[in-house]
Amino acid sequence: MADILLREEDLKFASTMVHTLNTILLTSSELFQLRNQLKELKTPESCNLFCCLYRSWCHNPVTTVSLCFLTQNYKHAYDLIQKFGDLDVTVDFLTEVDKLVQLIECPIFTYLRLQMLDVKKNPYLIKALYGLLMLLPQSSAFQLLSHRLQCVPNPELLQMDSTKATTGLRGTSVSNINYTELLQHFEKVQNKHLEARHQRAGQAEQLDRRVVL
Template sequence: MLHIREVAKTVNERLMDLITKSDDEAGPAIEVPKEKKTDEGRHKKDKTGDQKKTTEDDKQTTSEDQPEEPRLCIRSLVKVLTEYIHRKEMGTKIAVLDWIKHLLEKTPNMIFQHMSDIFPELSKTLCDETDEVVLYDLEVIAMIVQSEAGPSERSTSHSSIEIGKGKPALVAEHGMNVYFTHCMNNLLETFAGNADLLKTKGSFIIRQLCLFLNAEHIYRSLSEILLETHELKFSTEMVQLLNEILLTSSELFELRNQLKDLATEKSCSLFCCLYKTWCHSPVATVSLCLLSHCHQHASHLINKFGDLEVTLDFLTEVDKLVQLIESPIFTYLRLQLLEGDQNPYLVKSLYGILMLLPQSKTFDLLHKRLSCVPNLPLMPIKDGNKKPSQLDKRPHVKSINWTELSDHFDIIQVKHLKVKRIRQRAMHERKKQLGIKS
């Protein structure tokens, strides 16, 4: 058996070596052309013409009459690859991904003619049980979305792929082709249809994808898609996962620093984009504000928590936030407590979080932290005495419309409340029909 595998591996490598960049050709689907029939009259010499000219004409005619070299018929190859990628054997799947990667390197124009058949199968492969296959699959997907041979958004109509109900296509990011849009949509569709995959491998897939591609583009794109979907429960779960990855993963170190500083107009735009989607999870929204040094707005949001329904899930998220505050990621935030008089809204925000917690180990943890703050300002300045721009000196942060963001937060919370009430009424009616007393 081992000998057979070695032979098969050698044959496979030899076959791959036969494909070179010279096989690549943009245009319609490529087939093996038939040999041309020779024209008998074309070989007859013109007796009245010059002998030298006749000889040259004969050579040219002979060259034209030779059959063309057989070209690579990639359609048949793609058909085999898309069939075998779903075989049980891990080695077979790896071999298929090897072939697709090789074709992307050697014949990108030809392979993109059949990408509509290949890409959906690659998206399905993300559900594979083995991390090795999933990781290699992500690498191949990353190659596809960054390939210059791929169609740009300008050269194609908008994607018909949708998330939830009525999700419009997302414009592909600069430097990537239209399949970046497909990738982000397909990823969320896969997670939405497979809750187990989201829980077990969601973090792994997103973190690895952020290594292969630009993390900022990924987060902005996923955020824009989730903002449009009507599946509020799924949006909340995704926001909580994305927020956890953002705050804890080493792969997103640069993105964290970008959001922490908010030193450019682009970073502020990203913050606002994430904020609008993060509103699906109130605690995640506060953590985003704390990460970005937007302490006054964080305090403002925490005051709104009194109007929200406090559930077990909500308290669990608050508990996780306190654990994060004690983690290395928020070292800079804890050091800011040494200058409590310069960061009154940070102190107020942390005390607000403390007031949300029931008496527990987490409560004691945060309480001990706050008790270490020197010259603790219990009552910070009133919001009316100083404008936010006077407290935050960052020029681009001053241009953020905080009132608009706050109103958006309220709108999202109302949507969640309505959906919850509808579900409760439906459950009540169901129990009533079954004769079950509430």
């Protein structure tokens, strides 16, 4: 499905499908083994699977971040969230961020919440979560994530040299994944979505004018 969606020309449909597939990936009990395979990224096969999913998941920025959370790619998740300031942030976009925050509280992300206890080893996880917090308006999801982050021990440890920080991948070797190239792919796909939204908005405006005339 991910391979097929890479060739999909209807970008809005692709984004909706990616969101649906991501929900299935994260919540279906039948995909427990697949989630474990992605969570560790210890084999070339799992790394290839991650890259394959990532390229399609780029149709939806928030699902891309959730995939990075699932695979413990916290540094890359933080880099992606930094790019969100350049995107077209809509109500639907913020709604998806809200849903991601709710998902972080679910059993599937228990390991992620436990990793928040070790700030030294997972600084980018904390930074990524704070990034999501800054994106959210003052809402119930904002309060939920804010309260969770208040539980992080020793907040002064966040003020550390980022060059000495780890990415949060414990005992794994994923050196064959080119994260710079993946980030460039994310930007390219999102630029296409922005152009498509502007086109749809222009077409809708033209249609409204015709109706008025």
